[in-house]
Amino acid sequence: GAVVSQHPSRVICKSGTSVKIECRSLDFQATTMFWYRQFPKQSLMLMATSNEGSKATYEQGVEKDKFLINHASLTLSTLTVASAHPEDSSFYICSAPNSGIQYFGAGTRLSVL
């Protein structure tokens, strides 16, 4: 199946630091990618849809100035958590569709101290 690479897998940072997470489709092109957030023992909650060549679409309640998304190419989307605070600590996962199937990255665990 298709492969989605997400990097880094783990980030520990101080409060106020900005953190950048990359999501790459390795063997297919993705004009759309999705960013999810997952709290412990909970399901994935869609944060935003990343669109190549246009602005991201954010779900209700997600601060677009806090979670900056850039879809730089047909294989790369980045999520930047601006001025991260402890409440932003979570597991962030990206996905990209290929032939109707969503493929997920391995996730990034963010811990803000």
Next chain:
Amino acid sequence: QKEVEQDPGPLSVPEGAIVSLNCTYSNSAFQYFMWYRQYSRKGPELLMYTYSSGNKEDGRFTAQVDKSSKYISLFIRDSQPSDSATYLCAFFMDTGRRALTFGSGTRLQVQP
């Protein structure tokens, strides 16, 4: 009413048991039905994918969809300790929002 209902478990079974995981949904616009497996601190991995009512089998896994009742199931035969994970049902409709809608996940523990 939630769009998707899934019992969070945890569900504990002995090795070799048949496992039944279920989800109900309310949105009749859902067209594609999926089951993902997620190990702790990893991204979800697609297990089964179907778009029609009925059964679909792949090895030890069988996905069942009943559109009239808005109910989907995943059966695991001869369960193994390596099957211990969280199982997420997921739904997709090919109009408008193109992201998946997930159930809350069921944690499965297969005891050796």
